[in-house]
Amino acid sequence: MFSYKLLFLLFFAQKVVLKKPNVLFIVVDDLRPNLGCYNYKNAYTPNIDKLAKSSFVFNNVFAQQALCAPSRNSFLTSRRPDSLKLYDFYSYWRDVAGNFTTFPQHFKENGYYTKSVGKIFHPGVTSNYTDDFPLSWSEIPFHPKSEKYKNAAVCPNKDGTLGKNLICPVWVDNQPSQTLPDMESLKEAVSFISDYKKNDPYFLAVGFHKPHVPFRFPIEYLKYHPLEKIELPQNRWRPSLLPTVAWNPWNDLRRRDDMKLLNISYPFGPMPDKITKKIIQSYNSATTYIDDLIGKLIKHVDKNTITVITADHGWSMGEHGEFSKFSNFQTATKVPLIINIPNLLQNTIYIDNFVELVDIFPSLVDITGVSKPLELCPFGTKMELCTEGRSFVRLLKDKPIKKKTLSKTAIFTQYPRPSTYPQKKPDSDRPTLKDIKIMGYSIKTPKFRYSEWIKFNQNFTVDWNTIYGKELYDITIDPEENMNLIGHPELSNIEKRLQVKLRLGWRYV
Numbered sequence: 001m002f003s004y005k006l007l008f009l010l011f012f013a014q015k016v017v018l019k020k021p022n023v024l025f026i027v028v029d030d031l032r033p034n035l036g037c038y039n040y041k042n043a044y045t046p047n048i049d050k051l052a053k054s055s056f057v058f059n060n061v062f063a064q065q066a067l068c069a070p071s072r073n074s075f076l077t078s079r080r081p082d083s084l085k086l087y088d089f090y091s092y093w094r095d096v097a098g099n100f101t102t103f104p105q106h107f108k109e110n111g112y113y114t115k116s117v118g119k120i121f122h123p124g125v126t127s128n129y130t131d132d133f134p135l136s137w138s139e140i141p142f143h144p145k146s147e148k149y150k151n152a153a154v155c156p157n158k159d160g161t162l163g164k165n166l167i168c169p170v171w172v173d174n175q176p177s178q179t180l181p182d183m184e185s186l187k188e189a190v191s192f193i194s195d196y197k198k199n200d201p202y203f204l205a206v207g208f209h210k211p212h213v214p215f216r217f218p219i220e221y222l223k224y225h226p227l228e229k230i231e232l233p234q235n236r237w238r239p240s241l242l243p244t245v246a247w248n249p250w251n252d253l254r255r256r257d258d259m260k261l262l263n264i265s266y267p268f269g270p271m272p273d274k275i276t277k278k279i280i281q282s283y284n285s286a287t288t289y290i291d292d293l294i295g296k297l298i299k300h301v302d303k304n305t306i307t308v309i310t311a312d313h314g315w316s317m318g319e320h321g322e323f324s325k326f327s328n329f330q331t332a333t334k335v336p337l338i339i340n341i342p343n344l345l346q347n348t349i350y351i352d353n354f355v356e357l358v359d360i361f362p363s364l365v366d367i368t369g370v371s372k373p374l375e376l377c378p379f380g381t382k383m384e385l386c387t388e389g390r391s392f393v394r395l396l397k398d399k400p401i402k403k404k405t406l407s408k409t410a411i412f413t414q415y416p417r418p419s420t421y422p423q424k425k426p427d428s429d430r431p432t433l434k435d436i437k438i439m440g441y442s443i444k445t446p447k448f449r450y451s452e453w454i455k456f457n458q459n460f461t462v463d464w465n466t467i468y469g470k471e472l473y474d475i476t477i478d479p480e481e482n483m484n485l486i487g488h489p490e491l492s493n494i495e496k497r498l499q500v501k502l503r504l505g506w507r508y509v
């Protein structure tokens, strides 16, 4: 019954059809899979969980780089950071890499009305100060006005003063303009859907800003996450034998007023347990807040709308003694992905196969049938429309797919550094291109995660012979990546094999 329905959908989608489905593409900033539907026990996300009950829920999805702008440009063009020449916030791919077609642009060029609300492209140079309008969007992208207070001193302190704090539960009525950015975005998105009268299907992208730091969210969401119920991660220490280059010193947390007061030792911490708990509480509360907004949004979509929920990357919450993104740890790279195709599923279909964020664009092309499938980008290409990912439409069946040929055998992530030892200036967490001296490349297979931190040249070449650090984790016995096993004699053959695979890269797995 089910497969037939899907086949039907796909079949008709490929032909010139009746009516193509709308797409609602939701991107939640910095959201790791801390959701009920991912069995995260401290979650309170009833709205997303309800949608997930009749959706494909992907369990192994990874960002290509755990930083907003590079990750977003990567999945919005289906190209890797190396192909976009973007590892920071300061270049626009059409100027420096190639006139690559974006995900919304492709829908726009194929009969869709495309609209951006909130943070889809990273604002600024990386999207030409326009969110790539007009190429990607049919109308000028919407940004909530109150986002201008995002790092302002608006967080109430105990003594009645206002601070630029990390932890920032607020009474919305007391905030400047009595609203929060994501509430404004919700309003805009709902009125877009409600007022939509055109015959063309729409592609509506909604980018929520939370749970990105600072954790500024309506205070009432704290009640779902009482402090005494928050559990600290078991692995709150630096992995044994972790090379210093792999460490991200969470500079962006330390510069907040409330964190500065704590005098946390630099660069490795530790963060006091009490504060770790508050950070987890705040992140989870901000997630519940976004879940509430998502619930209010999806109420308005009709039965002809495919809904996708994902994130640009994850966020470490004390695991490995780490916080934030800025690394190759899976806590920073792993993201949720939920796809709801109307009237298709009666229950959740979990997909355990590896998926990379670059796969979303080619997959949504196949699911909607907006055009013929995208072709794989040839090596070193300037081709405008192609993919460096792989459509996962083949995985969308009513039971898990075990066949190896259908699955990616590995996923790739990378992270740049200015130095081998963590530092504030240039910022180890967010080096600008001119300061990047090292690139950390990671491959993750079903059994291992292997990384090499190597010399990066300013002309976008790398020197694999100059290695500053290596990591090897045995995922089968150490899924949390707590023990770096590099140099372990029993694993030397594995290490060699993974090294070859890593250096060959994503095209060859």
Ligand SMILES: *[C@@H]1O[C@H](CO)[C@@H](O)[C@H](O)[C@H]1NC(C)=O
Pocket (backbone or CB within 6 Å): 099, 135
């Ligand atoms: C880039 O692509 C767009 C859309 O196809 C096209 O309009 C534009 O002329 C191209 N720009 C360049 C420099 O090729």
Ligand SMILES: *[C@@H]1O[C@H](CO)[C@@H](O)[C@H](O)[C@H]1NC(C)=O
Pocket (backbone or CB within 6 Å): 094, 128, 133, 134, 135
């Ligand atoms: C980027 O912005 C500049 C300045 O507004 C404009 O001249 C240029 O055409 C834009 N590039 C693209 C590809 O839209």
Ligand SMILES: *[C@@H]1O[C@H](CO)[C@@H](O)[C@H](O)[C@H]1NC(C)=O
Pocket (backbone or CB within 6 Å): 261, 262, 263
């Ligand atoms: C942090 O350091 C400052 C200056 O050294 C000191 O005055 C303050 O008491 C310290 N605070 C804590 C919480 O240790």
Ligand SMILES: *[C@@H]1O[C@H](CO)[C@@H](O)[C@H](O)[C@H]1NC(C)=O
Pocket (backbone or CB within 6 Å): 457, 458, 459, 461
């Ligand atoms: C890139 O830079 C490195 C180091 O400066 C140099 O050895 C290499 O030849 C350069 N490669 C190209 C293609 O220019």
